[in-house]
Amino acid sequence: MTEIEKQIQDLTERLRYIQDIFGNRENANIALLGSKLNDFTKNRQSLDQAQVKRHLSSLSDLFNFLESKLEKELTPMDRVRIVRHPQRISLGDILENVYDNYTEIGGKDEYSIDPSMIIARAYITRKVGKKVYKQPVMVIGQEKGHGQEFRNGGSVKPWGNAKAMEYMKVAETENIPIHTYIFTPGAFPVEDYPGAAQQIAKNIYAMAGLKVPVVAVISEGGSGGAEAIGLADTRIMLSHGYYSVISPEGAAAIEGRIKGEMRATPELVDRCARQLKITARDNLKMGYVDRILDEPALGARPEHFDFFKKLRQEVIMATDEIVLSVRGFKLFRAIALKKLNNPNIYVRWSLSPKSKERLSWQRYQKFRNLSRQFLIDKTPAWQKALSTVSHGGSSVYSFLRYEFLGRHQRKITHLAEDVQGEVQALFGRIMNKGSEIIQKIPVLKKEKEETCNLTTLSSWESGMSWDEHCRYISPQANQDRTITCPNSSKFGCLDLWAPDLFGDFAGVCSYCGHHFSMxxxxxxxxxxxxxxxxxxxxxxxxxxxxxxxxxxxxxxxxxxxxxxxxxxxxxxxxxxxxxxxxxxxxxxxxxxxxxxxxxxxxxxxxxxxxxxxxxxxxxxxxxxxxxxxxxxxxxxxxxxxxxxxxxxxxxxxxxxxxxxxxxxxxxxxxxxxxxxxxxxxxxxxxxxxxxxxxxxxxxxxxxxxxxxxxxxxxxxxxxxxxxxxxxxxxxxxxxxxxxxxxxxxx
Structure with missing residues (x-):
């Protein structure tokens, strides 16, 4: 293929990309680009070599100008289409262009790592003065491209998230930072062991306590799938990305009560995308991301090498800032990073034990304060003051009772238990003999039985039943009708009278044990x-x-x-x-x-x-x-x-x-x-x-x-x-x- 043909193909793909992003909307600028490119391809044969090059240069400039113009017209749903597009950068591109070397960990078959979740041990080389430093990092993220036919669209299955959690703990053991890249529409909803919900819960819990810096970069952040690797000390969002509780289509389906094979209208989907506030600017304003990394017009693609340089600098600086925020000796380097925006300052990324504790506390405080500006609390001021005083009193009491006195009490108790154990071991046989003699004395038999009652498991008292504590009767018990158990065809359950079912039976079928809602x-x-x-x-x-x-x-x-x-x-x-x-x-x-x-x-x-x-x-x-x-x-x-x-x-x-x-x-x-x-x-x-x-x-x-x-x-x-x-x-x-x-x- 000649250089001219490559340029024509590149412009054709750029036009197709723009059309994909804007969907079926009519746009004069897109129509102009299509018309100009179409005219050139039709008249190309009548032009000499110099004219072809001149026209291609003019077309390229027109594309650059109108892409910048179209950038300002993007809607939230357009940005969703950008991050979903096959030409979007992916984690594989980032590993190749941001890090100096890496080794992918795990296989590519479904049950060894889940190909939609990539884990890589990488390092970043930094030259400060004449000295070169290689700083290791654990890279974890969803992969949508580079073999997308088996990547499952970035929807990670439970075992993929389990592998991510495992290597987060490896990074913690090795005392190296973690960089996560979020490229997912959401987790794959499968309950097979360990189960999607349970594994995401484990991941979030583990990340909450990680003792190493965590930087997250968000491109497509879909709900629980994003949160599985998203609890980070610094969250950077790409300017064309979105971060949401649900996809716009999913929200439209719920709002429009769409069922079966029906689909929500494009207008409803667009409206939901706007109302959900899913864009980078929206999330920065609400405080859920720390900064935005600007992308090229209409989104970053693999050929945008300058963008990868910016991303590299951003993750390095974010990691430096996290480390310096919890380290004791940091004054001048912190000033240089924040005020001068100088990346050529070496910061060692490993943390001391005290720094690790400060990091955990700082992470807790950061997330504790999120979303509180949207809270509506109509509790009267005097009640809040009383609650604060009560809470303070409880804190003081708990400290004295459980921390100060409790610690010494435990030491004394443990010492007494140890002494008692030694005495029992030494005089065990003598005590056993004495016990045999005591048992033969009739007067002491009753006392022994009472002691036994205090040291054995409790049992039901005669005549007691669960319903002795019932004080609430369900309104469903007021219905004068019979209720058919949903398991009647399977287990042959007979119909139940509502007053009995929702009264004496507590909403439980007396035949099969099915629980009705209460x-x-x-x-x-x-x-x-x-x-x-x-x-x-x-x-x-x-x-x-x-x-x-x-x-x-x-x-x-x-x-x-x-x-x-x-x-x-x-x-x-x-x-x-x-x-x-x-x-x-x-x-x-x-x-x-x-x-x-x-x-x-x-x-x-x-x-x-x-x-x-x-x-x-x-x-x-x-x-x-x-x-x-x-x-x-x-x-x-x-x-x-x-x-x-x-x-x-x-x-x-x-x-x-x-x-x-x-x-x-x-x-x-x-x-x-x-x-x-x-x-x-x-x-x-x-x-x-x-x-x-x-x-x-x-x-x-x-x-x-x-x-x-x-x-x-x-x-x-x-x-x-x-x-x-x-x-x-x-x-x-x-x-x-x-x-x-x-x-x-x-």
């Missing part, structure tokens, strides 16, 4: 001790931070219907005298979806449990996931809440989760799924995505029992299944056995 009030009144519930943060309200069309009305209806301001109710309560902090997601309020208010309430509940040294119980009456109308404000709650949970667990807390009805998506794939103790009420459905989303994403229909609790148990997601009538007893036993005497690990 109101959240049933659990409040039948699980916890009478009059022990003390709600807090009840004035924190769900809001509409993006001004999404129709959401204000829907929220008002939900508030009026439920009597609550948000989908999360937080309270302190007792079970058989054992006090705990509870966060409950209520399915009746917008499906139990999580937004800014719900995330903040959950975090404050975890912080209260940590301050008071109380067990933390998350009861999921039902959750549809992250509230899509809040956009990134919702999805950011995944890492925020997980960081709070990790801090609570690392302080020694006991965190239990119980799922009921339908529990899906973001909450399950983060702050709920990271609990070491997760249980489900029988007949509950648990997973990453519902059947409709899976069908739309993968084109596959799943079995009807795919998300059932017993299947979730078999995959290792949960640790047990509870009958609704036994929740009170099971929860109390769990607290006693998992938490022990003080209901705290350490």
């Amino acid at each position: 109101e959240y009030e049933w659990y409040l009144f039948n699980v916890f001790d009478s009059r022990s519930i003390r709600e807090f943060n009840s004035k924190v309200e769900s809001s509409n931070p993006l001004g999404f069309d129709g959401l204000d009305l829907k929220l008002e209806q939900a508030k009026k219907k439920t009597g609550h301001k948000s989908a999360c109710m937080t309270f302190e309560a007792e079970i058989k005298g054992v006090r705990m902090v509870v966060a409950m997601l209520m399915a009746g309020f917008r499906g139990g979806s999580v937004g800014v208010a719900e995330g903040e309430k959950f975090i404050q509940a975890a912080e209260l449990a940590r301050t008071k040294h109380l067990p933390f119980f998350a009861y999921v009456h039902g959750t549809a996931g992250i509230r899509i109308q809040e956009g990134t404000n919702g999805v950011i709650q995944m890492p925020r809440c997980t960081l709070a949970v990790r801090r609570y667990l690392e302080s020694g807390g006991l965190y239990l989760v119980l799922y009921d009805t339908n529990s899906y998506a973001g909450p399950v794939a983060s702050f709920l799924g990271c609990s070491p103790y997760q249980f489900a009420v029988r007949s509950a459905n648990i997973g990453f995505a519902g059947p409709g989303v899976i069908r739309e994403t993968t084109g596959q229909d799943i079995p009807p029992d795919y998300h059932k609790a017993f299947m979730t148990l078999s995959r290792g997601h949960i640790q047990g299944i509870w009958d609704r009538r036994e929740i009170r007893t099971n929860l109390y036993h769990a607290l006693m056995t998992m938490g022990g005497e003080f209901l705290y690990y350490r």
Whole structure:
């Protein structure tokens, strides 16, 4: 192919690329480019060599000028098409052009690494003065190109995310930074072990505690798939990228109530893309990315080598800044980096133990403060002041009780136990002989039996049953009709009279054990001790931070219907005298979806449990996931809440989760799924995505029992299944056995 033919082909591909980006919209500038290129190809044969070169040069200049002009006309949906385009840069291009050398880790078959997730050990060479430094780094990210036929479009399966987490921990062991590159429309919604939701939750939890600098670069950030490698100290977003809770098409399908083979209109998709605030500028304004890296007009492509130089400089400087922000000796280098923008200053990327601790605390504080500007809290000032004083008092008491006195008490207790053990070993035989003699004395037999009762497991008292604590009757029990169990054709269940089913039977089929849905009030009144519930943060309200069309009305209806301001109710309560902090997601309020208010309430509940040294119980009456109308404000709650949970667990807390009805998506794939103790009420459905989303994403229909609790148990997601009538007893036993005497690990 001659040089002229290559130039013509290049211009033809550029035109096709522009047409792909702008879709079917009519545009005078695009029409002009097409007309000029078409005229040239038609008249080329009549031109001599010099004229052809002159026309090509003129056309190239016209393309450059109009591409810059078209850049200003891009809509959010145009940017989505840019990051999805096959000509978009990919992780393979970045490895080749940003890093000086790298070795890809793992194979390319599906079950060794998942080809949509690339992990590479790389290094960056830096020359400072006459000295050359090679700084190692772990590169992790989704790959959409370079063999895209087996890359699955960047949708990572659970084992791909598991491999990413494994090598994040390797980087932590080697004390080297991690650079993650996010190129995903979302995670692949498969529940096969370890399961999409469970693995993403593990990844977020692990990243929350990494003791090395993490820099994330976002091109296409689709919800949970992005969060699996996105919890970073610095987040850089490419100027044409998008970061969202859901794709614009997915949001349009929900807003337009699209079902079956129907498709949302382009106008609705465009409107949702605008309302979700998914662009780099939107996310920078809201505070969810730290900086934007400008791309060439209409997006970075593999031939834009100057862009790779800018990206290289950006990730180096971001890593330097993170290290210097937690290191003690940094003054002049920090000034040089921030004020002079000077990359030619060497910063050693390994961290000392103290710096690592500062890094973890800095990361927690950063995410703790995100989205709080959108919070609506109508709690009166005097109540806030009283709560602050109470919280401070609890902190002081906890420090004295558990840290100061508790530490010395434990030492004394451990010493006494050791001495007692030595005495028992020394005088064991003498004591056994003495015991035999004592047993023969009739007067002391009764005392021995009483001692035995105090040291053996408790048993049911005669005549006791679970329903002695029932004080709430479901309104469904007022229906004078019979109810047919959905399992009747399979197990032959007979029809049940509604007053019996929703009254004495607690919504449980007496033939097969199927659990019908019950109101959240049933659990409040039948699980916890009478009059022990003390709600807090009840004035924190769900809001509409993006001004999404129709959401204000829907929220008002939900508030009026439920009597609550948000989908999360937080309270302190007792079970058989054992006090705990509870966060409950209520399915009746917008499906139990999580937004800014719900995330903040959950975090404050975890912080209260940590301050008071109380067990933390998350009861999921039902959750549809992250509230899509809040956009990134919702999805950011995944890492925020997980960081709070990790801090609570690392302080020694006991965190239990119980799922009921339908529990899906973001909450399950983060702050709920990271609990070491997760249980489900029988007949509950648990997973990453519902059947409709899976069908739309993968084109596959799943079995009807795919998300059932017993299947979730078999995959290792949960640790047990509870009958609704036994929740009170099971929860109390769990607290006693998992938490022990003080209901705290350490």
